[in-house]
Amino acid sequence: MNIADEKRNVYLVGLMGAGKTTIAKVLARRLAYQFVDSDHEIEARTGVSLPTIFEIEGEQGFRKREAQVIADLASLSGRVVATGGGAVLRPENRERLRGSGLVIYLDVPLQTLCERTRHDKNRPLLQVSDPLLKLKELHEQRDPLYRSIADLVVSGSRISAQAVLQLLVKEMEKTWKR
Ligand SMILES: Nc1ncnc2c1ncn2[C@@H]1O[C@H](COP(=O)(O)OP(=O)(O)O)[C@@H](O)[C@H]1O
Ligand SMILES: O=C(O)C1=C[C@@H](OP(=O)(O)O)[C@@H](O)[C@H](O)C1
Numbered sequence: 245m246n247i248a249d250e251k252r253n254v255y256l257v258g259l260m261g262a263g264k265t266t267i268a269k270v271l272a273r274r275l276a277y278q279f280v281d282s283d284h285e286i287e288a289r290t291g292v293s294l295p296t297i298f299e300i301e302g303e304q305g306f307r308k309r310e311a312q313v314i315a316d317l318a319s320l321s322g323r324v325v326a327t328g329g330g331a332v333l334r335p336e337n338r339e340r341l342r343g344s345g346l347v348i349y350l351d352v353p354l355q356t357l358c359e360r361t362r363h364d365k366n367r368p369l370l371q372v373s374d375p376l377l378k379l380k381e382l383h384e385q386r387d388p389l390y391r392s393i394a395d396l397v398v399s400g401s402r403i404s405a406q407a408v409l410q411l412l413v414k415e416m417e418k419t420w421k422r
């Protein structure tokens with residue numbers, strides 16, 4: 245039996261700009277899993293962009309849609325899922341992520357997150373006068389939540405997909421042997 249046979253989902257969590265979407269795509273290809281981004285899924289279901297959802301329904305409307313997508317994905321297997329940075333806020337999401345796969349927290353310095361997201365208008369929560377301060381506040385609130393569900397924490401300003409893949413495969417082997 246190959247370690248990939250088990251095919252529990254893999255979830256990437258972390259703040260905006262941590263590289264969840266970017267790294268999940270590479271991991272999925274390498275593991276021959278299917279790549280899913282929960283934000284893209286929400287956009288596909290609604291037919292509008294994420295900023296438009298925030299504009300019309302507010303953050304809470306978006307969170308409700310996000311929770312539905314996470315519930316749906318948790319019932320599937322063989323997916324590498326890039327979650328949105330706030331997916332850990334709802335306890336039911338945390339339980340579902342934790343219960344249906346392996347969770348990897350990409351822990352990237354705030355300055356790097358700020359630089360990476362500075363020119364991107366698609367993150368409504370960062371369209372403020374001081375995005376670094378906003379990221380600091382989000383980090384204070386969310387870092388404990390990410391850690392509470394993470395099987396793996398990968399830290400650094402230049403996390404490579406290759407490094408994550410190596411740790412992930414080791415972790416999968418461990419889980420499989422249990
Ligand atoms: N490991 C990385 N090293 C350098 N730049 C990265 C890395 N991962 C992502 N980026 C860049 O940072 C930005 C945000 O990445 P993204 O994958 O969208 O993050 P997230 O989904 O966590 O918000 C993108 O412009 C992406 O090209
Ligand atoms: O941190 C957040 O609350 C959010 C992160 C975004 O995803 P990324 O983390 O992929 O940027 C997206 O879900 C939305 O803008 C809200």
Ligand SMILES: [Mg+2]
Nearest residue numbers: 264265326327
């Ligand atoms: Mg993303």
